[in-house]
Amino acid sequence: MLYTIALILVILWLLGLVTSYTLGGFIHILLVIAIVVILLRVINGRTPL
Secondary structure, three states: OHHHHHHHHHHHHHHHHHHOOOOOOHHHHHHHHHHHHHHHHHHOOOOOO
């Protein structure tokens, strides 16, 4: 489930970069959350992405 959430957040971030529709720093906050989720998976011993 964390993998799915991280993937969705990264896709939303990429869409924000392409469309320049960022709502301030919202898309970048989503990117940070996605990176944190991936790091938690690595720390827990699961394979990243």
